[in-house]
Amino acid sequence: MVTVNQIDGGVCxxxxxxxxxxxxxxxxxxxxxxxxxxxxxxxxxxxEKKDLAIIYCANKCNAAALFTQNKxxxxxITISQNHIANGVAQAIIVNSGNANACTPDGMEVAIGMCKxxxxxxxxxxxxxxxxxxxxxxxxxxxxxxxCGVERLAKELSMTSAGSTNTAEAIMTTDxxxxxxxxxxxxxDKRCAIGGITKGSGMIHPNMAxxxxxxxxxxxxxxxxxxxxxxxxxxxxxxMISVDGDTSTNDMVCIMASGxxxxxxxxxxxxxxxxxxxxxxxxxxxxxxxDIARDGEGATKLISxxxxxxxxxxxARNVSKSVISSNLVKTALSxxxxxxxxxxxxxxxxxxxxxxxxxxxxxxSDKGTITVCKxxxxxxxxxxxxSEILSADEIxxxxxxKSGNESAxxxxxxxxxxxxxxxxxxxx
Amino acid sequence: MVTVNQIDGGVCxxxxxxxxxxxxxxxxxxxxxxxxxxxxxxxxxxxEKKDLAIIYCANKCNAAALFTQNKxxxxxITISQNHIANGVAQAIIVNSGNANACTPDGMEVAIGMCKxxxxxxxxxxxxxxxxxxxxxxxxxxxxxxxCGVERLAKELSMTSAGSTNTAEAIMTTDxxxxxxxxxxxxxDKRCAIGGITKGSGMIHPNMAxxxxxxxxxxxxxxxxxxxxxxxxxxxxxxMISVDGDTSTNDMVCIMASGxxxxxxxxxxxxxxxxxxxxxxxxxxxxxxxDIARDGEGATKLISxxxxxxxxxxxARNVSKSVISSNLVKTALSxxxxxxxxxxxxxxxxxxxxxxxxxxxxxxSDKGTITVCKxxxxxxxxxxxxSEILSADEIxxxxxxKSGNESAxxxxxxxxxxxxxxxxxxxx
Numbered sequence: 094m095v096t097v098n099q100i101d102g103g104v105c106x107x108x109x110x111x112x113x114x115x116x117x118x119x120x121x122x123x124x125x126x127x128x129x130x131x132x133x134x135x136x137x138x139x140x141e142k143k144d145l146a147i148i149y150c151a152n153k154c155n156a157a158a159l160f161t162q163n164k165x166x167x168x169x170i171t172i173s174q175n176h177i178a179n180g181v182a183q184a185i186i187v188n189s190g191n192a193n194a195c196t197p198d199g200m201e202v203a204i205g206m207c208k209x210x211x212x213x214x215x216x217x218x219x220x221x222x223x224x225x226x227x228x229x230x231x232x233x234x235x236x237x238x239x240c241g242v243e244r245l246a247k248e249l250s251m252t253s254a255g256s257t258n259t260a261e262a263i264m265t266t267d268x269x270x271x272x273x274x275x276x277x278x279x280x281d282k283r284c285a286i287g288g289i290t291k292g293s294g295m296i297h298p299n300m301a302x303x304x305x306x307x308x309x310x311x312x313x314x315x316x317x318x319x320x321x322x323x324x325x326x327x328x329x330x331x332m333i334s335v336d337g338d339t340s341t342n343d344m345v346c347i348m349a350s351g352x353x354x355x356x357x358x359x360x361x362x363x364x365x366x367x368x369x370x371x372x373x374x375x376x377x378x379x380x381x382x383d384i385a386r387d388g389e390g391a392t393k394l395i396s397x398x399x400x401x402x403x404x405x406x407x408a409r410n411v412s413k414s415v416i417s418s419n420l421v422k423t424a425l426s427x428x429x430x431x432x433x434x435x436x437x438x439x440x441x442x443x444x445x446x447x448x449x450x451x452x453x454x455x456x457s458d459k460g461t462i463t464v465c466k467x468x469x470x471x472x473x474x475x476x477x478x479s480e481i482l483s484a485d486e487i488x489x490x491x492x493x494k495s496g497n498e499s500a501x502x503x504x505x506x507x508x509x510x511x512x513x514x515x516x517x518x519x520x
Numbered sequence: 521m522v523t524v525n526q527i528d529g530g531v532c533x534x535x536x537x538x539x540x541x542x543x544x545x546x547x548x549x550x551x552x553x554x555x556x557x558x559x560x561x562x563x564x565x566x567x568e569k570k571d572l573a574i575i576y577c578a579n580k581c582n583a584a585a586l587f588t589q590n591k592x593x594x595x596x597i598t599i600s601q602n603h604i605a606n607g608v609a610q611a612i613i614v615n616s617g618n619a620n621a622c623t624p625d626g627m628e629v630a631i632g633m634c635k636x637x638x639x640x641x642x643x644x645x646x647x648x649x650x651x652x653x654x655x656x657x658x659x660x661x662x663x664x665x666x667c668g669v670e671r672l673a674k675e676l677s678m679t680s681a682g683s684t685n686t687a688e689a690i691m692t693t694d695x696x697x698x699x700x701x702x703x704x705x706x707x708d709k710r711c712a713i714g715g716i717t718k719g720s721g722m723i724h725p726n727m728a729x730x731x732x733x734x735x736x737x738x739x740x741x742x743x744x745x746x747x748x749x750x751x752x753x754x755x756x757x758x759m760i761s762v763d764g765d766t767s768t769n770d771m772v773c774i775m776a777s778g779x780x781x782x783x784x785x786x787x788x789x790x791x792x793x794x795x796x797x798x799x800x801x802x803x804x805x806x807x808x809x810d811i812a813r814d815g816e817g818a819t820k821l822i823s824x825x826x827x828x829x830x831x832x833x834x835a836r837n838v839s840k841s842v843i844s845s846n847l848v849k850t851a852l853s854x855x856x857x858x859x860x861x862x863x864x865x866x867x868x869x870x871x872x873x874x875x876x877x878x879x880x881x882x883x884s885d886k887g888t889i890t891v892c893k894x895x896x897x898x899x900x901x902x903x904x905x906s907e908i909l910s911a912d913e914i915x916x917x918x919x920x921k922s923g924n925e926s927a928x929x930x931x932x933x934x935x936x937x938x939x940x941x942x943x944x945x946x947x
Contacts, residue, residue, distance in 0.1 A: 162770040163896070164875050165867030195863055196897050230897045231858020295864065296845060336846040337764065338861070339868040419763040419846070419941055420722060427943035433656020434765070436622055437722065440592030448591050468592070470623045470657045509936035515850035 096277060097372060103272035104148050104255030104261040106287035107310040109350035109473050111249035114146035114262030117241035119233070120192045126169060132381065143262035145241045148185040148306055149214055149249055154295035154348035156182035156222035157319035158222065160327055161343035167192050168199030169223040170342060172207065176219050178317025183220040185306055186210040186242065189263050189291075193225040193233040202477055205235045206242075213246035217445045224293065224344050226265055229499055260289040263304055266514055267293045271383040273376045279355035279365050286369075286376050288347075292384035293391075294515060297417070305345040305380055310353040311369055317361055320348050329377035332409070333503040334417045335388035336511070347373075385416075385503035386486075390511030395504045397489045403496035407444030414442035415489055416504030425487060426506035432464040435489060450494040457484030490498035523704060524799060530683030530699035531575050532713035534737035534775030538676035541573035541689030544668035545615035546654070570689035571666045575612040575733055576641055576676055581775035582611035584746035585649065586753055588770035594619050595626030596650040599634065603646050607742025609775055610647040612733055613669065613778060615636040616690050616718070620652040620660040621768045629942050630660045633669075640673035653692055653718065653731050687716040690731055693941055694720045698810040702804045706782035706792050711738045713796075713803050715774075719811035720818075721942060722843070723762035732757065732772040732807055737780040738796055744785055748797040749774050756804040760930040761834070761844045762815035763938070774800075812843075812930035813913075817938030822852055824916045830923035834871030841869035842916055843931030847863045852914060853933035857882060857905035859891040862916060877921040884911030 104112050120142045158177045160170050176182065186206050194197050207221040225233065249255060259272035274287030288307035313321075322345065330345060358365045387393040389451075397415040402408035415421055418438040424431035432453055440448060453465035459481045464473055481487075531539050547569045585604045587597050603609065613633050620626050634648040652660065676682060687697035701714030715734035740748075749772065757772060778784075785792045813821040824842040828834035842848055845865040851858035859880050867875060880892035886908045891900050908914075 162869040163864065164873075165863050192860070195860060195892070195895060228858075229864060230892070231860075232897070295861075301938065309721065338845055338847045341860075341864050341867060416763055419938075420765045421940050423942035426939070431655075433619070433622060433658075433768075434722075436592050437590065437656060437765060437768050440590040446591075446667065446795060465622070465657070468622060470659070507939055509939045511846075512850050512853070512934055512936045512939060515847055516854035 098276050100274045100276050100285070101253045101290050101313065102274045102286045103253065103260060104306055104308045105251050105253060105256040106274035107285040107308045107350060108352035109150045109152060109310055110148065110308045111251045111498050112146065112148045112255040112259040113245055113249040113416040114143040114258040115241050115245050116143045117145045119188055120144040127149060135314045144189045144190045145238060145264035147245050147246065147249060148259060148308065150183055150348060150350045150375060152350060153181050153183050153220060154350050155180055155313060155315040155318050156346065156348045157315060157322045159322060161340055163339050163341050165195065165341045167194035167225055167342045168203040169193055169225045169283045170344065171198065172203040173222045175345065176207070176222055181220060182222050184214055184500040185214045185222045185224065185346060187224040187263055187304065189265055190227040191225060191233040192227045192229045192342050193229055194229045196230060198232065199201045202233050202235050205344055206238055210237045213242050222346050224304055226263060226342050229341060256289060257286070258335050259391060263289065263291040265291065265401045266389050266431065267291050267387050268368060269387060271380055273379040275372055275376055278374060279311065279353070281398055282353050284353040284355060285309060286372055288380055290380040290384060292335060293387045294336060294389040295338040295340040296384060296388065297337045297339045305312065307347040307376065308350070309347065310350045311358065312351040312353060312355050313349050313358040313369065313504035317366055318349055320361060321373050324370060325374040328374060329381040329434035332413065333381050333385045334413060335385065335505060337417050380391060382489060385505050388505035389514045390508040391505030392477060392508060393506045394486045395489065395506060396501055397491065398501045399491045399493065401493040401496060402498040403445050403498060405498045408498050410442040410444045411439050411491060411493070412500050412502035412516040416502045419507055420509035422504065425482060426508050428479045428482035430464055430475060430482060436465060439491065446493045446495045447470040452492045452494065454479055454490040456488045456490060457481050457486060459484050521633050525703050527701050527703050529701045529838045529879050530680065530687060530714045530716050531735045531946050532680060532683040533701035534712040534735045534777060536577045536579060536737060537575065537735045537899065538678045539573065539575045539682040539686040540676040541570040541685040542671055542672050542812060543570045544572045544664040547571040552582045570685060572615045572672065573686040573689035574672050574676060575686060575735065577610055577775060577777045579777060580608050580610050581777050582607055582646060582740060582742040582745055583773065584742060584749045585771060586749060588767055589767050592768045594621035594652060594654045595630040596620055597771065599627065599630040600651065600771065600939065603634070604779035605647055606888055608647060609649050610643045611637055611641055611647045612649045612651065612773060614651040614690055614731065615665065616692055617654040618652060618658055618660040619654045619656045623657060623659045625659065629660050629662050631669055633665055636666045636669045640669050641924060649732055650899050653690060653769050654758055656768060683714070683716060690716070690718040692718065693816050694814055696791045696814060696883045698807055700806040702799055702803055706738065706780070709780050709782040711780040711782060712736060713799055715803050715807055716915060717807040717811060718761060719815045721763060721816040722764045722765040722767040723760060723811060723815065724764045724852050729816045734774040734803065735947050736774065737777045738785065739778040739780060739782050740776050740785040740796065744788055745774060745776055747788060748783055748800050751797060752801040752804045756808040757799060759840065759928065760808050760812045761840060762812065762932060764844050765778045809930050812932050815932035816941045817935040818932030819935060820852060820933045821913045822916065822933060823928055824918065826918045826920065827926040828920040828923060829925040830872050832925045832927060834873060835925045835927035837869040837871045838866050838918060839927050839929035841865045843929045846934055847936035849931065852909060853935050855906045855909035855910060857891055857902060863892060866918065873920040873922045876943035879919040879921065881917040882908055883915045883917060884913060886911050
């Protein structure tokens with residue numbers, strides 16, 4: 094194994110990357126906006142609500158990305174799929190507050206965002222990845238974005254602040270910015286992988302999640318970069334659910350600057366590739382957990398750890414079924430060990446297992462309690478259970494006792510605040 | 521077509537059926553119950569919380585039933601599956617407040633409920649169907665049920681009150697009892713079909729719903745009775761969702777006393793069978809809509825009507841996807857025409873269609889407004905839309921414009937009250 098350090102810096106941790114963000118006024122509803130304000134004064138008066146960001150590398154990067162499987166795809170998804178097809182990218186332009194989905198001129202706007210980014214950075218539009226997040230079905234105006242990009246291109250930073258500003262700019266109903274980075278060595282070359290992401294509603298990813306951008310300076314070809322991304326994604330972003338709704342704008346994208354100076358990774362059986370894959374998984378897992386923890390209205394991170402499954406698919410389906418159940422989520426919100434709902438959610442998951450063998454235990458940093466043995470009730474102290482479930486992070490441990498495969502899914506509790514946020518989202 | 525009248529009487533509308541309910545103290549938590557109270561005094565002091573009911577026919581009935589597809593099946597489901605296997609039944613015993621699921625002695629209790637019902641009614645235990653609904657994983661005590669059945673057997677009524685008491689006794693978090701009955705003629709013979717049902721959480725049926733009991737006096741064999749039940753079920757109970765959780769106790773059961781005196785229905789191509797099937801569908805549709813309308817915390821009935829689909833499966837999947845989406849449900853709760861969420865939910869449904877052809881309109885008794893044409897935004901008045909969505913019953917009309925099949929699904933809005941009910945369910 095390699096030695097790994099968690100470090101600051103997010104998407105700017107790896108060599109060669111710069112990032113930055115500004116406010117151009119997309120996030121507020123038109124009714125709340127000063128009608129004649131220009132981009133600069135908006136930026137000053139609403140500086141806490143950045144909504145446009147760029148991640149940029151001075152050289153062309155090998156790159157890979159995964160996109161939503163929703164049949165309704167936002168315009169930037171289609172454009173980015175085209176631009177990533179050659180396995181090369183150099184910049185990402187992203188806005189929040191408007192999804193640029195299901196509008197008549199969405200494609201033109203997404204193409205325009207790539208063009209203005211490319212011309213201001215002196216690169217080609219085909220090497221720009223574009224992403225959007227926010228309200229679906231409202232027109233996104235290009236002109237303010239063009240003004241914003243012009244300013245932004247001069248203000249990009251390779252410091253931690255550049256990454257944090259970008260992580261903040263992609264937030265919608267998120268309550269905190271989500272960053273993660275690690276450093277490690279390949280031979281004597283110091284390498285880094287870092288990323289940012291955002292949630293926090295319409296989160297039930299299928300092949301990718303809302304938005305996540307990852308950078309590395311490792312020298313690795315595009316094919317293996319995609320393979321590592323895809324494998325890690327199956328166990329991280331595809332294992333979270335906030336509300337069961339798969340978004341139209343999901344995207345996870347990785348860019349590798351190749352500036353670490355290691356010998357290029359080209360063999361998928363090499364230790365270097367295995368280590369890189371594992372560390373990419375670690376970074377993405379950290380970001381995915383942050384999304385679940387910060388689910389709309391959530392007060393708790395709920396992990397569901399399924400062991401003893403006959404196949405990974407069964408383990409995955411069972412764990413996702415449990416963390417997706419509204420009834421499990423509301424019970425855990427109230428620290429109520431209503432394990433019958435957990436067993437019920439196990440029961441309607443797709444997979445092969447014998448329910449009369451299933452054990453269920455609940456754990457947190459306050460202890461562990463077994464609530465169900467061989468599919469039937471166990472006597473347990475409700476007081477102890479409630480104490481354990483009062484923690485901020487809860488794990489539901491399920492042993493199917495029918496094999497050796499396992500999987501962990503990540504979700505959050507369901508609270509009245511979720512309803513409030515989503516009833517008022519457009520107002 | 522036959523002439524049909526809606527009538528009172530629920531499960532007592534058809535000739536030969538009697539029903540009644542008592543309180544035996546299952547519904548309250550042990551902490552709130554007087555420790556030494558006997559069944560009679562409980563029944564008087566808590567008469568508004570009936571929790572045990574019987575539906576009975578003086579003669580043996582042809583019968584059919586459908587059960588939950590959840591791998592976790594409550595004990596009464598297993599016992600009732602055995603008892604219905606011969607296509608004959610004569611009584612139904614049902615309790616609320618405890619699901620009799622996932623406990624070590626659940627089977628014994630379910631068998632005991634059938635035995636005590638049979639001995640008090642003078643019939644055989646194999647002809648008794650048993651059902652339970654309530655908390656999962658808590659032991660159900662047989663002794664109070666035995667006392668209750670003894671009283672109940674003497675108090676059964678063939679009046680409307682017998683049906684209404686039964687409909688009330690099976691309620692858990694339901695806010696109103698759910699009954700429906702129709703009368704019609706086969707030849708010169710007056711026939712009736714009536715039913716009761718209950719919701720209102722853990723409602724996402726798969727082959728059956730929480731609990732529904734239907735009676736008829738039509739002369740019809742068991743095979744055709746099951747066929748009619750299965751067909752109607754696919755378009756009614758299997759088309760509703762309150763919270764996406766498929767229960768461990770779902771059951772719909774129909775009993776035919778054969779007392780109407782019509783010539784026995786034995787030909788599935790006959791007009792009589794087609795009419796019977798359609799009327800059974802009408803009764804079950806009415807009950808299913810009541811479940812959706814009375815979903816936990818719900819303030820609105822939401823129907824999603826999908827037309828122009830290439831197949832019934834596509835129409836079904838799209839309509840169920842829309843009414844199951846937490847984000848659609850919260851938006852409609854606030855009368856917000858956030859149609860982007862509707863399009864998003866269409867997009868992640870399984871099925872074949874071209875999203876760029878899809879039209880979406882919202883309607884209620886206050887009008888209709890088209891919000892999306894050919895998959896893209898239309899200009900519409902938010903004020904008008906909000907007025908239309910302020911109604912108690914809302915229909916989301918989706919035309920996929922890729923075929924001639926259609927389906928309608930029924931759901932409800934998602935409110936803070938849902939969260940409150942389910943956080944506090946066991947307290």
